[in-house]
Amino acid sequence: MRSYLFLILTYAxxxxxxxxxxEVLYDPEGTDSxxxxxxxxxEPGLGLQDFQLEFCNGSTPGQWQxxxxxxxxxxxxxxxxxxxxxxxxxxSLQNGPDALRLSRNGEVxxxxxxxxxxxxxxxxxxxxxxxxxxxxxGRRPDGVDxxxxxxxxxxxxxxxxRANWPDLQFRLGEPDPLWIVPEPGHPWSLSLEVENxxxxxxxxxxxxxxENLTESxxxxxxxxxxxxxxxxxxxxxxxxxxxxxxxxxxxxxxxDSLLLPYKVGVGPLLMSELLFAPDSDEGxxxxxxxxxxxxxxxxxxxxxxxxxxxxxxxxLPLENGSFLLCEDRTALLWQRxxxxxxxxxxxxPWPSLRNEGESPEMPPWTEGLRIRDARGRxxxxxxxxxxxxLEKGQSLERRxxxxxxxxxxxxxxxxxxxxxxPSFPLLDDxxxxxxxxxxxxxxxxxxxxxxxxxxxDRQLLxxxxxxxxxxxxxxxxSSGLLCLLWxxxxxxxxxLPDGAYPWLLVGEGAEKKGLCLIRSAVR
Numbered sequence: 222m223r224s225y226l227f228l229i230l231t232y233a234x235x236x237x238x239x240x241x242x243x244e245v246l247y248d249p250e251g252t253d254s255x256x257x258x259x260x261x262x263x264e265p266g267l268g269l270q271d272f273q274l275e276f277c278n279g280s281t282p283g284q285w286q287x288x289x290x291x292x293x294x295x296x297x298x299x300x301x302x303x304x305x306x307x308x309x310x311x312x313s314l315q316n317g318p319d320a321l322r323l324s325r326n327g328e329v330x331x332x333x334x335x336x337x338x339x340x341x342x343x344x345x346x347x348x349x350x351x352x353x354x355x356x357x358x359g360r361r362p363d364g365v366d367x368x369x370x371x372x373x374x375x376x377x378x379x380x381x382x383r384a385n386w387p388d389l390q391f392r393l394g395e396p397d398p399l400w401i402v403p404e405p406g407h408p409w410s411l412s413l414e415v416e417n418x419x420x421x422x423x424x425x426x427x428x429x430x431x432e433n434l435t436e437s438x439x440x441x442x443x444x445x446x447x448x449x450x451x452x453x454x455x456x457x458x459x460x461x462x463x464x465x466x467x468x469x470x471x472x473x474x475x476x477d478s479l480l481l482p483y484k485v486g487v488g489p490l491l492m493s494e495l496l497f498a499p500d501s502d503e504g505x506x507x508x509x510x511x512x513x514x515x516x517x518x519x520x521x522x523x524x525x526x527x528x529x530x531x532x533x534x535x536x537l538p539l540e541n542g543s544f545l546l547c548e549d550r551t552a553l554l555w556q557r558x559x560x561x562x563x564x565x566x567x568x569x570p571w572p573s574l575r576n577e578g579e580s581p582e583m584p585p586w587t588e589g590l591r592i593r594d595a596r597g598r599x600x601x602x603x604x605x606x607x608x609x610x611l612e613k614g615q616s617l618e619r620r621x622x623x624x625x626x627x628x629x630x631x632x633x634x635x636x637x638x639x640x641x642x643p644s645f646p647l648l649d650d651x652x653x654x655x656x657x658x659x660x661x662x663x664x665x666x667x668x669x670x671x672x673x674x675x676x677x678d679r680q681l682l683x684x685x686x687x688x689x690x691x692x693x694x695x696x697x698x699s700s701g702l703l704c705l706l707w708x709x710x711x712x713x714x715x716x717l718p719d720g721a722y723p724w725l726l727v728g729e730g731a732e733k734k735g736l737c738l739i740r741s742a743v744r
Contacts, residue, residue, distance in 0.1 A: 241263065242260075242360070244360065246259075246357040247352070249379070261302070262364045263303065265300070270292055271326050273287065275322050286311075288321065304381050320333060333358070333370055335350070335374065347369065357377055391418060394415070396413040398599060400589050401599075403486070410454065412449055413466075423443075426440045435454055462484075462485070466479045487512065489513045490535075494638070494640065497607075498615075502555075504571075505547070508640055521533055525588060529570065543564065544565065546568050574590065576607050583604070589603065589605070590603055609631070614638065617632065618632065619631060661740070669704065670704070672703045672733065680726070681693070683707065683724050684723045685722060709739050721738055
């Protein structure tokens, strides 16, 4: 559940002579006990000893039960908002369809019905829509009653004892967790969502800053609008850190801050191999390498793009080398009995890894997987496309610690999946020819061609399916290794359509050929 900062400028409210229901929290986050409340709005100083609240379960229309009774000394405070906390409630509030009513000596002054299918006698005109879980039903604007619940009440963040919709208010969401670890010595960015949750438009934009590192001025924002803001951070050294994010609305006394922990550089754990589409009953697994000294008591979390996953610990007494996180430890050992069982950790629930298509959370990627520490800092992460592998049972292997711009750190293994293989080479240590990824999307990535051989000049010729040349890349294999990058464009700089593109490497006695695929949509 995302948490928020609430920055509020109180405004004067005008209310009717009689108090009204103004906010109800009936389904708080977590357990309901001790967190429910009902808020009344009225003239400051008005005594409440003669007022009552009643509750009616929508499944038994007409059967009202006492919810609260005003006592001597109860009154509307100076703010205009009277808060009735859970300890004063005589029965528990429930999810709809249900109803509440406010009375004085038996005379009904206000009625709130909410939820689909509610009896017509339990609401003013049509019932309000139910509040989202963890949120309140709040009157909008505060203290204004049109006698139509569906028009007067809306789901909102809980604001006990204060206005639901002040003139000026903004909501600063926590930054979106990263998926790729910032590389030491390179700029990086983060995004966060900002909402103008007040009644008035902002004529000036909100200023976001991160100490003396970076700042961003948001544009003016209409009431109820959302804006996805980005902060670009300068290059930093490898290590852990914290930065104070501040948000200020110019010209107004609205300011708050958020302490953001971060990690620059992969480690102490490195993802090295992933099997997301097994061809047997061994289940899915992820191999990790311990790069540096890691606290065995540190709790880590493995999760997918949807946030599904679970916590795990490094297996004891392991201090270095590699270990496996797996979906089913018993099944994996049954299929691969040669594995060291002490280096295998079962994670429950296992993340839900898609094998094909595009994820709704982050297209055009099929899926993502990341490890975060107990403070939420990204330790390592990957994004992949299902068509990077040719068949089930083929794994993805780490090719770069930090890939060049436009390239992925991962590619399909040229051999069989090899969990807990002690020889874990990154790409620069490997001596076989490779094109990664085999299928690529020019809008978000590039294809990398790597060839080994004797020194000399080389040309890489690319053709369309009809055999017509579309691009030519040149390079020198002076060190015995040739690396060429293709952005999916022809010689005129136009992005080529999806399809298969044969290639031919020629020059000074060397000739190699193969196939590269452009796929803007994942299959």
